[in-house]
Each structure stands twice: as structure tokens, then as C-alpha cells.
Amino acid sequence: MAMIAMATGFVLILIGLFGALSNRNILRMIVAFAVANTGVNLVLVAVGYMDGRTAPILNEAVPVAEATTRIIDPVPQALVLTAIVIGVGVTALMLAYAYKLFKTKGTLDISQYTDLKW
Amino acid sequence: MTLSIGIALLLAIAMVVSAIMATRGRRSLGISILAAGLASLLASVMFLLLGAPDVAMTEAAIGSGLTTFLFFFVLGRVRRGEHD
């Protein structure tokens, strides 16, 4: 299970990077970055997974005394929760800048932005 | 156990296909954005299978819901500049 999720995550990262580097439309590049972001989160959660254990929530099914042998590593999950929220912030920033670029040049084609080329 | 592995394999295939649709599609930008949202939603099911319900909820609400809408707001504004 963890292996499947991890492989999917790595494949998503590669697809996302390929999309970000091969597309010319800025919005498409941002979409590709969002896909790569999902892939990274998937890999991180997969690292914390252990076979035959349950989610790190204590209740009748998982009493406190047995917690160490019954739950999945909670630390990667906490990290990924942070990463998802920050990811949305980064996406929103990229979108705002993309809109601003569109306002100034009237196009989203990255090959039209040659101001820094020499 | 085998059932959950089967579901995971199915999810993995669906995620890869929708990710390819999101990045490589010669289709309209709207479909690309929706495909990225779909990949994110499937990822949240995968998180649930991996025993991370907190992360699954966050991904479904934030990564899949709000991000898609942010994209659509910007797409609506730049509609005229889209040519590919």
C-alpha cells in the first residue's frame, strides 16, 4: 500500500515538473505545479504509513495503553497538513502575479516575456 | 487487505491519468483545471486509505475545493488572453 502511494506520488511529481517545464501558458504551468504539490504530499504521507495500523486517534478501538503498537506515525501527517495549507497560499500568490502579468502584457504566453533576456 | 490494495491501484491509475490530462491536454484550460482538482480529490481518498483522515479532510476542502475556485476566478478574468 505504502509503495503504491509512494510510486504514485513520485510519478505525479515527475508529471507536474514535465508540465511546468514544457507548457508555455503561465496558467497551465501553475496547474502543473499544483499537481506536483499533490505528489509531494502523497509521498510524505506514504512514508509515515505502517501496515496493519490505524489512524492516530485515541478512542475505544485504540486505548491509550496500546497506542504505541496500534497507530501510524502522526508526525508526517502534521507536516503534510501544514504543507497543504501553505501550498494553497503559494498557488494563490502565483495566480495573483499571473493576473498582474496578464494585465500588463495582455498575454499569458511565457515566450512573450523577454524583458530579462539578453 | 487485497481489496484495499486493489482500490489503491485503481486510485493510482486514475490519479496518473488525470494528472496527465491536467498538464499535457491539448484541451481547454478549464478541463485542465478540473483534472488537477480531480487528481487532488483522488489523492484525498488515498490519504484516507493510508490512515490519515486529518490530511484527507484538509486536501478535500482546501487542496481540491478552494484551489480549483481560485483558478477559475483567474481563468474567468483572463479568458480573452487564452489562445492555446
Next chain:
Amino acid sequence: MIKRFTLILLLAGLGAIFAGLMLDYVPDSELNRTADYYAKNTAADLGAANIVTAIIVTYRGLDTLGEVTVLFLTAAIVGLVLARDRHDQSQPDRELPPTGELLATGTRLLLPLILLFGAYVFSHGHLTPGGGFQGGAILASGMLLMLLSHPLRRFGHRTIAIVESIAGLAFVFIGVLGIALAGGFLDNRILPTGTLGELFSAGAIPVIYSFVGLKVGAEFSSMLLNLSETEEL
């Protein structure tokens, strides 16, 4: 052509690295020391049933404060970048076609339920999956529904700013209270930890997470608002 070739070479190299990482990966059979500590001591120390919440709000509470700050900065920068566009829409608003009856009625019916569900999610963060970030996103989706059904209505940026500032200040204030009354910054034991599994347990965790939820909801709402209020060219 050469660009394409370089790109594929780069990705192949990266793929090889990833494959190497995966082949060497051996899943742990038992928890590492940090996770073991959290599993053993969360219930006794903090009284929270959801260990992920306990890590986010208390053990790594400072990280969450930083995260909320990053979100605040993002919302502020989005507002700043798009500010001038909103300013020069002095021409009278064009008549948009009215939103459908279905959407308007649905919004009236669903909005209170969505807000209630958001509040439920962030006040039960220490017991069930969910918490401030998820609840905040749900609140923001209620806002989004309002935006969709009344596209021309101007929403109060002031209200959102006030909610956000008060929630942020309260978050820091509770943290400082932790230094004064308990073990350190953002310590949740300023309130009794109660019995494991009840709503009023886990000390200050539900209080802190509620403020985080309000703050995150306000931040996402202001991002959505700023992006949707930029007028078309």
C-alpha cells in the same frame, strides 16, 4: 528540439533518483522515538484524543503560529497586488444577468448549515479528524457560495479584517497566557484537561483551534474576495 531532449534527460535523471529512493525504502516496523513519545504521552499530558491535532496545536504550536502568519502575508500580498485593479472600477457596475432562483434559494438554505458545520469541525478538532484549517476552509466555502449567488454585492473587507485581527491577537494572547499560567508558550494546560474524549477537554486546544479556524476562514475569504472582485478588462 534540443530543449525537449534536455527536459526529458532531466526528468529521466530525477526519475532514476526517485526509483533509487523507493527501492531502498524499508517501512518502519515500529514508531520512531518522537512518534513513540507522542503516542505514549499525548493523552496524559494534553488530554487530546486526536494526536495530529495535539502535535499541530501544542507540541508544534509555534509552527502553526508561523503558518497562520504566512497565510496572512499571502492574503495581504494578494490584496496588495490586485489592489489597484479594484480601485479604478469607478465606472458603474454593468448589469449582470440575475443569478438563478435555484442558486439564490439554495444559498439562503445552505449558508447557515455550512457555517454551522465549519464551526462544528473546528470545535471538535481534538476529538475527531478535522480542526481549524479544515473548518476555516469550510467557512470560506460558505463565503464562496455567497459570492456566487450575489456577484455584484460588495462584501465588507472591514468585517473580515476585524475577525482576522481579533482571532490572531487572541491566538497570541492565549499563547502568552500559557507562559504565565502553565509550562510555556502555547501550553494548553491553562484550562483543565478534563476526561479524554469529551468536548470540554484537552485544555485550551479547542479554544486555540477555534481562533485558528476563524483566522484561516477570514484569510481564505479575503483571498477569494480579492481574486473575484478584480473587474474584467
